[in-house]
Amino acid sequence: MNASGTLTQQSPDADALTARDLYRFYRAGEEETLALRGVALEVRRGESVAVIGxxxxxxxxxxxxxxxxxxxxxxxxxxxxxxxxxRPEAERARVRARRIGVLLQTGNLIAHLDIGANIRLARTAAPGASKQSIAELLEQVGLGHRARALPQQLAGGELARAGLAVALANDPDILLADEPTGELDGVTEQRILSLLRERAQGGDGVLLVTHSSEAVKIADRVITLRDGRITS
Incomplete structure (x- = not known):
């Protein structure tokens, strides 16, 4: 951030993600739980990384x-x-909107909006961040014919791809996905993983938190987390 409070543009040569010495603890009464213990990792542009444990x-x-x-x-x-x-939450939200695509198990679709409207809403947080049209993005994930469909009108595999489209709405530096194929059948899982792999090959960073052996196969690197520490 510069002196006027404006978020500065960063070098396109920087890693998609860099984390250094992360610690996170929680207290419940007199008990303290260390959830993260000095975690350090990076994800380069064009790289896919799986986190398992x-x-x-x-x-x-x-x-x-x-x-x-x-x-x-x-x-x-x-x-x-x-x-x-x-940083203050408002600033974190701006960075997240412009630079991060988040795909959570709980989903990232608003039920009363159709898929096209969900993407448009995501883009209001970072106007001009993507040069790709909504139609092009939906075609990329195989949903070009479903822009006007509501989330409840989509099958499981379509929902997963719609959520991915929303996560990619602003052409993020990195996609962070939590068990992106956890509830999918084998065929749909392969399709989603293929899309994620294509995204990495196109120059984005991709980090997957997963228990899926199939998801691990598409990763360039695998990181094992145990008791809040990276063990491999």
Missing amino acids: PSGSGKSTLLACLAGLDEPDGGTVHIGGERISH
């Missing part, structure tokens, strides 16, 4: 901190060279 290892906490949905208690996160951590 048992339940309770800190994967969801890590994803929330990387997306700026939660604040680490220590360490920093940069997206495309721009710091998102330790």
Whole structure:
């Protein structure tokens, strides 16, 4: 941010994502839980990275901190060279809207808006961030004929692709996905993974939190998280 408070543009040569020494702890009464213990990672542009580990290892906490949905208690996160951590929520939201596509298990679609309107709404947070039309984006995910459909009118595989389209609405530096194929059949899973792989090959960073062996196969690197630490 410059002296006038305007968010500065960062170098396109910067990594899609860089995290350094992330710590996150939670207190319940006198008990303290360390969810992240000095996690450091980077995702280069054009690279896909899978984060694996048992339940309770800190994967969801890590994803929330990387997306700026939660604040680490220590360490920093940069997206495309721009710091998102330790800033007011309004500033984190602006960075997230312009630079991050987030695909969560709970979904990112608003039920009373059709798919095209969901994408338009996402773009109001970062006007001009994408040069791709809504029709082109929907064609890319195989939903060119479903722009006017409401989320409840879509089948499971279509819902997953619609959520991906919304996550990609602003042509983000990095896509962060939490179990993006967890509830899908094998054929639909392969289609979603193919789309994610194409996105990475096109120059974006992709980070997947996953338990899927098929999702791991598309990753350039695999990071194992256990007890809040990277073990491999």
